[in-house]
Amino acid sequence: xxxxxxxxxxxxxxxxxxxxxxxxxxxxxxxxxxxxxxxxxxxxxxxxxxxxxxxxxxxxxxxxxxxxxxxxxxxxxxxxxxxxxxxxxxxxxxxxxxxxxxxxxxxxxxxxxxxxxxxxxxxxxxxxxxxxxxxxxxxxxxxxxxxxxxxxxxxxxxxxxxxxxxxxxxxxxxxxxxxxxxxxxxxxxxxxxxxxxxxxxxxxxxxxxxxxxxxxxxxxxxxxxxxxxxxxxxx
Amino acid sequence: xxxxxxxxxxxxxxxxxxxxxxxxxxxxxxxxxxxxxxxxxxxxxxxxxxxxxxxxxxxxxxxxxxxxxxxxxxxxx
Numbered sequence: 001x002x003x004x005x006x007x008x009x010x011x012x013x014x015x016x017x018x019x020x021x022x023x024x025x026x027x028x029x030x031x032x033x034x035x036x037x038x039x040x041x042x043x044x045x046x047x048x049x050x051x052x053x054x055x056x057x058x059x060x061x062x063x064x065x066x067x068x069x070x071x072x073x074x075x076x077x078x079x080x081x082x083x084x085x086x087x088x089x090x091x092x093x094x095x096x097x098x099x100x101x102x103x104x105x106x107x108x109x110x111x112x113x114x115x116x117x118x119x120x121x122x123x124x125x126x127x128x129x130x131x132x133x134x135x136x137x138x139x140x141x142x143x144x145x146x147x148x149x150x151x152x153x154x155x156x157x158x159x160x161x162x163x164x165x166x167x168x169x170x171x172x173x174x175x176x177x178x179x180x181x182x183x184x185x186x187x188x189x190x191x192x193x194x195x196x197x198x199x200x201x202x203x204x205x206x207x208x209x210x211x212x213x214x215x216x217x218x219x220x221x222x223x224x225x226x227x228x229x230x231x232x233x234x235x
Numbered sequence: 236x237x238x239x240x241x242x243x244x245x246x247x248x249x250x251x252x253x254x255x256x257x258x259x260x261x262x263x264x265x266x267x268x269x270x271x272x273x274x275x276x277x278x279x280x281x282x283x284x285x286x287x288x289x290x291x292x293x294x295x296x297x298x299x300x301x302x303x304x305x306x307x308x309x310x311x312x
Contacts, residue, residue, distance in 0.1 A: 008299030015303070037254070038240075048243035052253045059257070098264055106253040113249050211261055218268045225275045228300055229282060 011224055014217045021214045025207075032207040035200035043197075050197070052110040057185075058205040060128070062102035062212060065165060066096030067131060068139070071163035074156035085151045087227070088143060091161070091219035095212050097135040104128055115179055122182035123172035127165055134162035280308030 036054035043050035070092055073085040107125065108118045119125065138158045145151040173182045184193045185201075193201070243250050283291060283305050295302045 011300045012303065033254075042244070047246060049246040049249055051243070051250045052247075053251050055257045094264075098260065102257055102260065105256055109249045109253045109256075113246055124243075196243075209267075212268065215265065215268050218272050222268075222272045222275050224300065225272075225279050225304070229275070229279045 011221065014221050014224075018214060018217050018221075021210055021217075025210055025214070027060070027147060028203070028210060029207050030201040031198065033204050040200040041196050046114055049110060049113045052106055053197075054204040055208075056103060056106040056110055056198050057201060058208045059099045059106060061205065062208055063096055063100035063103050064129075064169060066092050066099065066212075067159075067163065067168060069095065071166070074159040077152065077156055078160075080153065083148075083152070084201045086142075087157070087220065087223040089155070090225060091216050093135060093139050094219070095215050097132065099208070099212075100128065100132045100135055104132065111179075120179050122179045123176040124169065124178050127169040129174050131162075131169060132163050134158065134165060138162070242290065276304050279304050283308075 036051055040051065040054075042048045061146060070089045073089050073092075076082070077085040077089075082166075104114075104125070107128075110116050111120070138155055141155040141158055142151045172178060173180050241247050241251075278303075283294065283301060286294060295305060
């Protein structure tokens with residue numbers, strides 16, 4: 001049913017999408033950076049340090065979205081026993097780990113000028129660190145376990161159990177009294193962020209999403225080659 | 236004006252470090268991913284070369300992926 005995910009047509013389509021993203025990426029990156037670093041106004045309380053938001057917030061969103069996708073594909077893998085979902089997860093997890101780490105590092109760099117500290121064992125920050133460790137455990141599970149079926153089972157279990165952390169991250173700023181501010185942007189509610197800041201934020205999100213798509217496709221292509229190579233005589 | 240832009244009213248270090256670290260790690264990660272992909276393509280191409288002519292013809296006929304990699308590898312050589 002899902003054999004098309006490894007087919008030649010998908011491979012060629014991936015090649016074309018990679019070429020397309022490569023051709024537009026730098027233009028969108030330049031526009032995003034111009035808005036984020038030059039055109040957007042400083043915040044009336046935080047001043048120029050608010051510009052860190054344009055890399056911190058999209059990084060955190062991507063880190064969370066990647067793990068939510070990994071959980072979904074792991075559940076589908078448990079139900080349908082389809083290996084392709086594992087290949088997708090293998091390609092997604094390093095991207096998620098990278099952006100979770102970036103969210104933590106840029107958050108720390110934002111924390112020093114605004115809170116006066118690089119780090120606090122605050123609920124939001126701690127739950128993000130926990131997410132980083134879950135990502136590491138997930139990646140190690142398929143790097144260290146040689147037997148593929150066991151690796152799929154263990155990594156899927158890590159993802160499903162680890163997904164408990166996602167609502168904790170999301171609602172940590174509501175459930176506990178934290179240093180971290182509550183969400184300024186949420187679906188279905190009025191945003192507390194002005195358009196002059198929303199536009200650069202969305203542009204930087206687009207830039208990072210394009211980057212993620214590029215990396216994901218390159219990794220997925222590598223996975224396809226790895227599988228084809230294993231079965232070269234049976235092609 | 237340029238100095239004011241760089242210093243960002245005293246927040247320059249934090250802002251530039253945030254953007255710099257993000258751009259640097261993303262670039263390194265991109266290069267590493269690309270290198271791994273090229274390595275796998277090269278290994279696949281070399282494996283195709285080791286096949287007998289009949290086997291190679293059969294594989295290239297059946298798989299567009301093998302065909303694409305073989306053509307790219309030949310062009311690179």
